Amino acid sequence: MKTTLPTLSVLAIALVLASPLPAAPASAPPPPHAAPVSAAPTHEFRSGIALLEAESGEGGWEKLSEDGVAVIRAVPGAEMRYRVRFPEPGFYFVHMRSHYAVGMKNAKGEVMETHSTNDAHLLVGGARLYGSDLTTRPEGMRCHSATLRWWQLPKGPGGHTPEAIKEKPVQAYIPAAGVYEVLLRYRSPGLVIDKLAFTRDGVNPADTLAETKASSPPAPTARPQAQFEPEPGTQAWRCEVEAAPAVSQWRLEREHAGFSGDGYLAWRGPHVKHQPGTAILSYGLRVTEPGEYRMSIRTRRDIEGAPRADDQVNDVFVRMDGGPWVKVSHKTPWGQWGEIKHFSFETGLKDAVFSLTSASEYRFEIAARSDNVKIDSIRFVRVAQTTAPATPAPAGKK
Ligand SMILES: [Ca+2]
Numbered sequence: 484m485k486t487t488l489p490t491l492s493v494l495a496i497a498l499v500l501a502s503p504l505p506a507a508p509a510s511a512p513p514p515p516h517a518a519p520v521s522a523a524p525t526h527e528f529r530s531g532i533a534l535l536e537a538e539s540g541e542g543g544w545e546k547l548s549e550d551g552v553a554v555i556r557a558v559p560g561a562e563m564r565y566r567v568r569f570p571e572p573g574f575y576f577v578h579m580r581s582h583y584a585v586g587m588k589n590a591k592g593e594v595m596e597t598h599s600t601n602d603a604h605l606l607v608g609g610a611r612l613y614g615s616d617l618t619t620r621p622e623g624m625r626c627h628s629a630t631l632r633w634w635q636l637p638k639g640p641g642g643h644t645p646e647a648i649k650e651k652p653v654q655a656y657i658p659a660a661g662v663y664e665v666l667l668r669y670r671s672p673g674l675v676i677d678k679l680a681f682t683r684d685g686v687n688p689a690d691t692l693a694e695t696k697a698s699s700p701p702a703p704t705a706r707p708q709a710q711f712e713p714e715p716g717t718q719a720w721r722c723e724v725e726a727a728p729a730v731s732q733w734r735l736e737r738e739h740a741g742f743s744g745d746g747y748l749a750w751r752g753p754h755v756k757h758q759p760g761t762a763i764l765s766y767g768l769r770v771t772e773p774g775e776y777r778m779s780i781r782t783r784r785d786i787e788g789a790p791r792a793d794d795q796v797n798d799v800f801v802r803m804d805g806g807p808w809v810k811v812s813h814k815t816p817w818g819q820w821g822e823i824k825h826f827s828f829e830t831g832l833k834d835a836v837f838s839l840t841s842a843s844e845y846r847f848e849i850a851a852r853s854d855n856v857k858i859d860s861i862r863f864v865r866v867a868q869t870t871a872p873a874t875p876a877p878a879g880k881k
Contacts, residue, residue, distance in 0.1 A: 502678075512617045512656050512709060517608025519661035524568035531683055533567050537580075537676040540565045542599065544667070552631065557603060557674040563667040567607075567655040567681060577612060577653050578680040580725070581626040581635050585761050585851075586674025586732045588754040594753055599627045600673030602638040607655040608663035610639065614648030621653055623670055624838065629758035633676045638670065655681065707767035707846050711863065719867035722766050724748050724780070724849070724858045731762035736857070739783060741820050747859040750799075754854040759800045759808030762851045768863060770839045775866040778835040780823040780849070781859040782813055798827060799858065800850040802835045811835050820859070836866060 526535050538546045538553045543561030547554060555563060569575065583601035588594055591658070602625035605612060611620040614637050621637030621644065627636070635652035637644055657663065665679065709726035723744035729735045732752030735745070746763070755761045770776075784796040798812035812832075815821025825832040839845055849858065 490509055507800050510617075511658070511880060512613050515610050516656060516658040517610040517663050519659065520566065520664050522566055522662065523744070524566045526565055526567045528568070528570050528681075533569075533681040534566050535567070535679040537563065537667075537678055540667070542667070544585060544676075546668075549631075552677055554631070554675050554677045556676075557672055559669050559672065561669055564581035565665040565679070567665055568662045569681070572657050573661050573683070574613075574617075574654045574656055575681040575683055576635060577607075577624065577655050578635055578678075578682065579603075579605075579624045579626060580677040580680075582628050582631050582675050583626060584675070585629050585758065587673040588745055597629070597753075597755075597758070598625075600671050601627065603674055604666075604668035604670050606664075606668070608657070608754070609666075610652040610656075612655050614645070614653060615702050616648055617654070617656075617756050619645055619648050621648065623668070624653060626674070628760075629755065630760040631675070633680075651746040695779055707765040709766050711768045711847075711861070718766060718772075720863045722768075722855060722861050724764065724860055727764040727766060730764065730850070730872045733762055733764065733851070739785065739820075739857070741783075742859045743755060743781070744834045744860065747781075747857050749857045750851045752851055752854065756853075759852075760801075760850050764849045766837075766847045766849075766861065768845045768847050769843075770863060771842055773840050773842055774838075776837050776839050776863040777866050778811070778824065778837060778847075779862050780811065781820060781862075781863075782817065782823050783820045783857050783859075784817055784853075784855065785857070786817050787855060796853050796855050797823075798852045799823070799856055801835075801854050802848050802850075803839070804845050804847075808850060809835075813879050823858075837863075 525535050525539065536553065542563035544555040544563050547556060583597045585597060587600050593598070602623055604623040605657045611622060613619070614621055616730045620640060623637035624634065625638040626632070626634040626759055627635050636650065637648055664805050668677070697829040708728055709722055711720040711722040725735050725745050725748050729748055732750065732790055733748045734751045736749045737746040750762070752762060758781035778801070780799070793814065797814065798810050799806040801811050802808045810827040811825060812824045813821055813823040824835055826835050847861070
């Protein structure tokens with residue numbers, strides 16, 4: 484018998500090595516692990532994605548509509564709950580389509596930094612997510628956009644997310660198939676969430692989701708807030724900036740004479756150079772003759788308080804028909820009316836000319852960039868068809 488025991492032991496080890504993957508894979512991260520609930524799920528996986536409309540959850544976050552998109556906004560002390568059925572154990576990427584608040588004021592009336600309004604606590608099955616090292620446990624997720632975008636970034640642990648995981652996707656670890664509660668908790672004011680999502684694989688699942696969204700039919704958007712009018716006897720179209728409502732921290736002002744129409748809009752919010760799409764003003768431009776159209780925006784800047792550098796208080800973002808946001812800028816002397824008429828690229832300035840290739844209505848939009856910039860009116864002039872256009876290729880028109 485002495486000789487058979489070692490043989491059996493070897494056999495047992497061989498059997499263990501050959502057995503299928505154990506319930507808790509060798510790559511299981513450090514606990515505590517998520518714990519399932521017995522309640523019925525509110526969300527299921529379909530085609531590899533569990534997609535949670537944020538407003539479908541139960542809880543006390545404010546539900547509202549932004550440009551026709553149903554979203555939720557953080558409320559101090561309140562939570563939102565969802566129950567997702569995860570089909571198999573393992574790691575899942577976590578996505579949050581969200582944006583922070585621009586120009587939000589704190590209790591003292593001071594404008595808050597956008598990074599103070601950009602995150603939420605998030606627990607899955609009562610457990611924290613994992614950072615990209617599959618060890619560090621962030622408290623939640625954060626975002627870096629002024630408009631709704633997909634984000635996968637961790638927040639915490641602590642006030643400053645560790646560098647090693649900071650800009651890398653978070654994941655949830657699900658120890659066994661089942662229904663798990665997804666719990667959003669307040670961390671900062673002003674955070675707006677459109678959707679949450681869980682995906683199993685893919686190098687960059689957030690891009691896949693964003694593309695899915697972009698390729699689906701565009702959501703019905705609100706009408707432009709104002710319309711360009713043709714200037715009789717010319718190839719020009721004109722619109723007063725203030726014909727659009729002064730959203731967010733655009734302010735209708737009349738202090739400096741020389742404006743046209745009812746006044747001009749001044750951006751009294753923060754400098755938002757990294758957040759194109761902040762506080763959008765929209766204008767409908769009905770094109771009857773396709774061609775190249777040169778843009779100019781009447782503008783001025785004034786010394787208000789401390790003197791500023793010459794390349795400040797001088798730009799806004801514009802885009803045509805949902806194309807890329809482009810910075811447009813000017814160097815008009817301080818205290819004078821002038822014109823913004825150049826696209827401003829890292830490589831230099833180019834005439835702000837747009838290719839409007841179909842006889843249809845285009846949507847021209849302006850978004851904030853420099854603080855305290857003032858804009859009065861917008862004009863488009865059809866360019867004589869002699870030279871090749873310089874344009875940042877706005878989105879293709881049908
Ligand atoms: Ca005006």
